[in-house]
Amino acid sequence: MFEEVSPQFTFAEKEKQTLTFWRENNIFQKSMDMHKDAPPFVFLEGPPFANAPPGVHHVLARIMKDAVCRYKTMTGHYVHRKAGWDTHGLPVEYQVEKQLNITNKAELEAYGVQNFIEKCKENVFQYEQDWREMTERIGFWVNLDEAYITLSNDYIESVWWVLRQAWDKKLLYQGHKVQPYCYRCGTTLASHEVALGYQEVADPSIFVRFPLKNKENTYLLVWTTTPWTLPSNLAVAVGEDYDYVAVEDNGQKLILAKECISSLFDDAPPEIIESYKGTDLRKWEYEPLFDSGQHDEKSHYIVTADFVTTTEGSGLVHIAPAFGQDDYDIGQKHNLPFVQLVGDDGKFVPDVKDVWAGEYVKDADPMIIENLDERGLLFKATEYTHQYPFCWRCDNPLLYYARESWFIRTTAIRDQMQQHNQEINWYPEHIKDGRFGNWLENNIDWGLSRERYWGTPLPVWICDDCGHQHCVGSIAELKEIGKDVPDDIELHRPYVDDVILTCEKCSGTMHRVQDVIDCWFDSGCAHTAQWHYPFENKELFERSYPVDFISEAIDQTRGWFYSLLATGTLLYDKPAYKNCLCLELILASDGSKMSKSRGNTVDPWTILNEQGADAVRWYLFTASPPWTQLTFQIEGVDEALKKFMGTLQNVYSFFVMYANLEQVDVLEDAPPVAERAILDTWILSRLHTLINKVRDDMENYHLTNAPRAIESFVDDLSNWYVRRSRDRFWGAEAGQDKQAAYATLYEVLVTVAKLAAMFIPFLSDELYRNLVGSLAPDAPLSVHLAEYPVADSELIDSVLERDMAFTREVISMGHAARNRSGIKTRQPLAEITLGGLSDEEKETVNRMASFVHDELNIKEIVFTEKLDTFAQVSLKPNFKVLGPKYGKGVQAIAKALATADTMQLKAELEANGSLQIEALGETYTLETSEIDMQTQNREGFFVEVDARKFVALSTELTHELVLEGMARELVNKIQNMRKDADFNVSDRIKLSVNTSSELVMEAFDTHRDYILAETLTTEVVESLGEKAFSLDQKLNGEPATLSVEQV
């Protein structure tokens, strides 16, 4: 006996019971342990931040990971699932600053770095409990208790080791990086913060004459909107392919882009004296406008650059490498000196001898403009309105500013990274050579350092005396060479800042650089640091690198996908991962981005509590491929629940209900498949085809096609197999066919539970445990400990599947014809006529005739060749065949066929196997295979026509048919009364029929046995007492009073 399936339940409630079962029986752990010695499939969890509650997009990522890991487990792999947490970085610092009402570094230092760091540690795990609960509730199996945490000493030590490897390979260096910097807060800003603070402002827009060397009275006309950067000018950039001219202006020669003339000389166009290409100007030298100091490197000459435009300005761009990324890159490329005349405080340094020394740069703008004007170098000064970033905290304008930074020289390993990228399987594939490939191609060195507090400290110490630098690679080394290092040193600021080393060169005192590192470097070391390699777990690490599978959202191309690959390449010269499933964003139901500020986010808990985890999982798996954007619709979750899970649940409860009621032993006496009914062999064939399909999709990480195929199978199972087999389960006598039906449905349900286990782990397990656990106590406890199904090719009969599909198509057309005729299905009809079928198709219909009879309630199937009596016939060329053969002629043939006498051509074709037709003065001979015969609807609503066949209904009713229809009407009415009266399905009844209609009486007498059997009537009586359930009915228009009562 199976456990009864109660009709009163919610999936969400049942899922909670399943969670308890898993927990109490350690199913997750067992599913890993049982494969301890199996080939490993290595999964690496991208560590989330737990300082905000999880959202639906996290649910998406987690179930994708889960499905792959579960699948791999069930197909016999050892899948270790270690969780991880990302913990360092600016977002945490800002949250803490906000809490403490700290607005700049000075306030923070005053509060105390140590206190601050302790607050950060608390903040990081603020929502850990939420994450744990969500993770468990959605059925994401990952081991949270052995999670790697990027703030742990072990993790940091491994990251230090990685940095040391880079150092030893000369890939870690100090340089400059242009960053948006707030002089008031004393900090650089991350890009997303910059995006917060754009405002429209008016800045000066000036055109300056730069006197050329060796060309008398000739000036470059240079544009800038930041006069304060002019003292740091070191070059002028032009566009390589632009046209430049020298024009005559008040006795001077000015050089500018030809296209800019009109915007700069509105009144009278000046005379053009000479013309050049951008490349011609290259290396021309000019006199510095201001004293920028003495340098070894050459400076103040023209270079070419691709960012120069002529839509604004003059086509000549002033370059100050200290203030702008483009400028900085130019400086690097041309080996310009580095001139930084502005200090951390946003003011000109005292070295500047001009009047603006010590002035805040923006305040110095007018002074500089005035100075240029006095010297006759100012051509034009106006204002320029544009978007400029301001500090989102203090509202001061940001300065783009080259700051001392530490870099990883990723450009040195770019070729290897590109090569490794080619070895990675990307899903979807276009990421490889698209977004990710492009990113690698344009790779620049990784700006690693952050002038902040909460992060992995950069383990570089510098000698105060001689400037010697040393990178520490382990705690042991730190203790060995550091002075008085506490035994339990914590590798965070401010604790490591206190460690002092002795310089090996000059015995001087070495202090650590103040920076921490980019937290993307932390998570990028996960493949190594999660094991505390190389200090521990050597073997484990070696077995786990590269990892088989990672999956995160697409924004990680520049984030984790990149950082893993970069560190992996740097350390081991191997790709860090083999398969990467790249997820897209989830949009809100209105198609816009989900964000807290818009208030259109979806709280996963609402859904988990109402519809449950399986429903939301199924929705996310099937709605669209995870790499396309999904517009999240709650209705979609409902649909998944009703459409798919409801259907599966119904089939399951149908099976359990009747198996228990009929006391069938499904495992005993199961007949060999070959001896089962055609429906059984058909559904088993479909099942095994499905197994192949699902496995194939899963091997290719297509997590959408697989469940979609399962859904379509379950639909067939319910709406064809069970529907057509219903009476085999409860009407038939015990015997081989009944056994076959039960055995088949049992096998199918158990297999579907296994097939779908990685998508709907809860419902699958419930089905499995009841169906298998009840009968086979030795079987695995849970579906998640079972082996994944393997297709038996012996059971696959593709011809049968095709034939069944064809039969259902014919039946569907029959339904349509019945609909048109308006005669309800309960009324039997004498015959249907089928036309346009090939001999093979006729044979198929004959073989499947019983389905057609039962579904359409007709007595006979007739075939006809006379298409034209029922449908309009037209002939068209088979374009696919004739197109390549005749080219242009094919259109003429089509025209000729359309205008010719169709019936005559058809006769010719049938007689000769070919026909002749004239088109464009040529005669073409066309074989049967080169012609498409198409049918269209002719008058009359009882015929259903598709492209090449039709189904016609005979609507004439004989007296016998009317009686039979009335008998079925009686059965229908009585069944409804049974239901209305709340009888059990197996209750036997007494029945009385009182009617003045002779037709009803005759039908009742004629079909008495049938009616009694269908309605479980054991006794027909004249009348029933008051207890009986009684109703006046109209039966096909005839009056009758029916009464029923339980025996």
Next chain:
RNA sequence: GGGCUUAUAGCUCAGAAGGUUAGAGCGCGCGCCUGAUAAGCGCGAGGUCCCUGGUUCGAUUCCAGGUAAGCCCA
């Protein structure tokens, strides 16, 4: 401004190595069935396959250029 992606029915999505009647589910309308009831089934009405050019006998599909949306970068 650059790169990548997407655009098919009211909504969510399939699809076609280019072939002349483009599919499904939901929703809507009509009907059926009910010994599966959080029911179920059938049928129907819904489409310039984003736009403009090009290649081709033939383009919604391939190419180019737009437009719109999203992400990333500047």
